Amino acid sequence: MKKLLFLLVLSISFSQCIAVKSKKTTIVPASNSIIEKEFKRPKLIVGIVVDQMRYDYLIKFYNKYGENGFKKLMKQGYNLENVHYNYIPTYTAVGHTSIYTGTTPTNHGIISNNWYDKYEKKSIYCVDDKNYKTVGASTGGEKSPYRMLTTTVSDQLRLAQNMKGKSIGISIKDRSAILPAGHTANAAYWFEGGDEGKFISSTFYMNELPKWVSDFNNNGKANEYLNQTWNTYYDINSYTETLPDNNNYEGLFKGKETPTFPYNLAELRKLNGNYSLLKAIPFGNSIVTDFAEATIIGENLGMSNFTDFLAISYSSTDYVGHQFGVDAKELEDTYIRMDKEIERLILLLDTKVGKENYTLFLTADHAAVEVPAYLNSLKIPGGYFNDDEFKTNLDKITLERFNSTELIENISNYQIYLNKEKIKELKLDANYVSQVIADEILNINNVYKTVTGHTLQTTNFDLGVLQTLQNGYNQKFSGDVLFVPNPTTISYDKTGSTHGSGYSYDTHVPLIFYGNGIKKGQSDNYYPIIDIAPTLTSFLKIAQTNGNTGKPIIEVLE
Numbered sequence: 001m002k003k004l005l006f007l008l009v010l011s012i013s014f015s016q017c018i019a020v021k022s023k024k025t026t027i028v029p030a031s032n033s034i035i036e037k038e039f040k041r042p043k044l045i046v047g048i049v050v051d052q053m054r055y056d057y058l059i060k061f062y063n064k065y066g067e068n069g070f071k072k073l074m075k076q077g078y079n080l081e082n083v084h085y086n087y088i089p090t091y092t093a094v095g096h097t098s099i100y101t102g103t104t105p106t107n108h109g110i111i112s113n114n115w116y117d118k119y120e121k122k123s124i125y126c127v128d129d130k131n132y133k134t135v136g137a138s139t140g141g142e143k144s145p146y147r148m149l150t151t152t153v154s155d156q157l158r159l160a161q162n163m164k165g166k167s168i169g170i171s172i173k174d175r176s177a178i179l180p181a182g183h184t185a186n187a188a189y190w191f192e193g194g195d196e197g198k199f200i201s202s203t204f205y206m207n208e209l210p211k212w213v214s215d216f217n218n219n220g221k222a223n224e225y226l227n228q229t230w231n232t233y234y235d236i237n238s239y240t241e242t243l244p245d246n247n248n249y250e251g252l253f254k255g256k257e258t259p260t261f262p263y264n265l266a267e268l269r270k271l272n273g274n275y276s277l278l279k280a281i282p283f284g285n286s287i288v289t290d291f292a293e294a295t296i297i298g299e300n301l302g303m304s305n306f307t308d309f310l311a312i313s314y315s316s317t318d319y320v321g322h323q324f325g326v327d328a329k330e331l332e333d334t335y336i337r338m339d340k341e342i343e344r345l346i347l348l349l350d351t352k353v354g355k356e357n358y359t360l361f362l363t364a365d366h367a368a369v370e371v372p373a374y375l376n377s378l379k380i381p382g383g384y385f386n387d388d389e390f391k392t393n394l395d396k397i398t399l400e401r402f403n404s405t406e407l408i409e410n411i412s413n414y415q416i417y418l419n420k421e422k423i424k425e426l427k428l429d430a431n432y433v434s435q436v437i438a439d440e441i442l443n444i445n446n447v448y449k450t451v452t453g454h455t456l457q458t459t460n461f462d463l464g465v466l467q468t469l470q471n472g473y474n475q476k477f478s479g480d481v482l483f484v485p486n487p488t489t490i491s492y493d494k495t496g497s498t499h500g501s502g503y504s505y506d507t508h509v510p511l512i513f514y515g516n517g518i519k520k521g522q523s524d525n526y527y528p529i530i531d532i533a534p535t536l537t538s539f540l541k542i543a544q545t546n547g548n549t550g551k552p553i554i555e556v557l558e
């Protein structure tokens with residue numbers, strides 16, 4: 001025993017000897033230099049997601065922005081100008097989940113906002129969970145992140161600090177607060193419209209709202225915003241970047257004859273869902289900044305010895321884009337006002353948390369298409385996908401080829417789910433049926449590409465739309481046949497914009513890192529959206545998210 005101990009001591013001192021020697025040769029491993037520098041994390045990480053923000057809005061409205069909002073982030077942070085979503089479908093829940101988990105639906109399991117659950121045999125919503133109850137209102141809070149199967153950066157940060165340090169998600173939309181904040185979140189709060197007009201939560205997080213949240217809900221802010229008129233921030237004649245205010249490509253609020261300013265909100269709220277109207281106008285973003293301020297103060301974020309995480313998602317930009325389209329005066333005004341919210345938020349962080357104490361990033365959960373009807377007027381191809389016509393044609397195909405119209409169980413998110421029981425009953429081969437359908441539906445109007453789930457499981461696509469389709473495909477939850485409409489072709493109203501595709505108009509989003517530990521700079525290098533999470537875990541020196549498939553964006557880090 002003694003001999004062994006002696007040998008051990010000898011070998012330790014011998015290895016130390018080598019270590020000293022190797023130091024003399026000045027080859028110091030990178031990891032040593034980091035440990036020697038005494039590593040300190042910032043006190044607060046802030047994730048900002050602007051729902052439906054296209055990359056080009058940073059440039060298109062640049063001259064309308066002030067010096068202390070988007071421009072400050074662009075000039076003093078690190079602006080990545082070629083960041084894309086790398087999967088289909090580009091929807092809100094999927095976007096938020098992919099940002100924070102560092103992977104795509106293939107791994108994290110959030111394959112859409114709503115999808116057909118082939119096990120439960122019904123359509124489900126991404127964050128619905130009947131195991132929990134609403135906190136702070138009569139309805140709207142039976143939610144949890146349980147369908148998200150992997151961890152978020154915020155989860156990893158909590159784990160790394162032995163569950164010290166807080167993680168909180170806030171947004172107008174439930175899914176945009178719940179998914180980013182992670183499984184281990186202290187809280188997620190979202191805005192319940194209708195006749196409630198409050199920020200609420202779920203018993204997944206707590207049994208009652210903290211006093212600061214109830215106080216916020218009682219402060220009359222929502223009514224204040226809704227009892228005014230929405231007019232343009234600057235003279236409307238200076239809004240030269242967008243189409244005339246009155247045009248055929250914009251949707252109407254109930255009670256309006258034309259899609260034009262001014263919007264008398266006190267009148268409009270009566271016909272447009274009362275407090276739900278607040279979601280659909282830029283002041284929905286304002287109340288989120290107000291609530292962010294209340295959260296930071298109420299929870300003392302960025303003021304402990306641990307690193308906190310605040311995930312903020314601004315959703316009203318998405319509602320405005322859906323209603324008015326990407327080329328509307330209403331949209332331009334919404335981004336001019338969004339810039340003021342960013343300014344307010346930065347000022348808030350600088351004063352409450354301290355300039356040196358936080359690191360933030362700003363991105364979007366997807367972008368959006370120009371209104372196809374407008375593009376058509378400019379001779380650009382595109383159009384509208386007719387779901388009913390597609391279903392009729394699909395029934396014709398299955399009747400002709402398999403003598404049945406019962407083979408299709410569900411069509412949603414441009415995916416076809418086969419009725420496996422019926423296929424068995426008819427003694428058909430499911431892979432063969434899938435392939436026949438994939439081949440035949442290609443002849444249907446506006447169907448541009450098709451692929452079977454089986455092919456996605458057995459072939460590796462490393463380029464283009466099929467690769468994005470593959471990244472969005474989840475073997476367990478996705479459909480049996482997937483299809484892609486023509487470019488700029490949407491299943492949507494003739495007015496307003498939407499998103500969901502793998503084309504660049506939907507995938508290209510802003511990404512700016514800013515604050516403690518971030519370089520000043522700009523880059524045109526391509527990065528997929530899933531690189532955000534590993535950049536943060538790398539920056540924080542914590543374990544990667546458990547499903548991570550991204551890589552850290554080294555060039556932004558000091």
Ligand code: ZN
Nearest residue numbers: 051052092365
């Ligand atoms: Zn969205």
Ligand code: ZN
Nearest residue numbers: 052318322499
């Ligand atoms: Zn949307």
